[in-house]
Amino acid sequence: MEYTLEQVSKHNTPNDCWMIIHGKVYDVTSFLDDHPGGSQYLTDNAGIDATDAFLDVGHSADAVKMLDKYEIGICIDCKPSYAAVASIPPVQDKPMTSSSYAPSTNTNDSKKDQDKVDPAIVGSVVVGAISVIGLLAFGAFKLLSKNNK
Numbered sequence: 001m002e003y004t005l006e007q008v009s010k011h012n013t014p015n016d017c018w019m020i021i022h023g024k025v026y027d028v029t030s031f032l033d034d035h036p037g038g039s040q041y042l043t044d045n046a047g048i049d050a051t052d053a054f055l056d057v058g059h060s061a062d063a064v065k066m067l068d069k070y071e072i073g074i075c076i077d078c079k080p081s082y083a084a085v086a087s088i089p090p091v092q093d094k095p096m097t098s099s100s101y102a103p104s105t106n107t108n109d110s111k112k113d114q115d116k117v118d119p120a121i122v123g124s125v126v127v128g129a130i131s132v133i134g135l136l137a138f139g140a141f142k143l144l145s146k147n148n149k
């Protein structure tokens with residue numbers, strides 16, 4: 001199901017509590033009483049994009065896994081950086097934080113990757129060099145044995 005921010009904003013009560021995290025819409029009404037952080041945190045974020053609030057707490061990987069259970073759709077006009085397509089990063093052992101999610105703005109990351117030399121290329125160069133040396137040695141050997149005759 002696809003929802004707009006406006007549609008989600010109407011579900012903002014303890015009896016009907018939706019929120020958006022990473023572009024996905026969650027109906028957490030049934031989770032209010034079970035939320036280990038207390039229901040207040042959820043109702044405070046009812047009907048809104050709670051991505052930042054969720055990340056700021058540093059929820060565990062288990063908490064991230066729990067999200068699936070409450071997903072009811074995606075939000076089609078939420079913050080682009082939190083679009084559902086970006087989805088939630090792979091579950092990691094350490095708690096999630098804004099920085100672990102935030103799309104990389106550090107362009108050096110990709111530059112670093114470009115700087116890395118592909119091991120396959122290194123292998124080919126080494127094999128090529130050994131072949132050339134072998135051929136030269138073979139040629140020299142042939143030449144020497146011919147001269148010695």
Ligand code: HEM
Pocket residue numbers: 026028031035036037038041042045050053054057058059060061062063064066067070
């Ligand atoms: C469907 C959404 C959510 C799920 C499934 C969820 C799940 C959990 C879980 C499992 C914990 C226990 C600690 C952990 O495993 O990280 C937790 C704690 C907590 N959560 Fe959530 N949570 C949700 C949304 C939120 C939101 C929107 C807030 C807003 C700030 C929030 C605030 C907290 C706080 C303050 C704690 C207590 C942290 C502590 O005591 O160290 N949670 N949550």
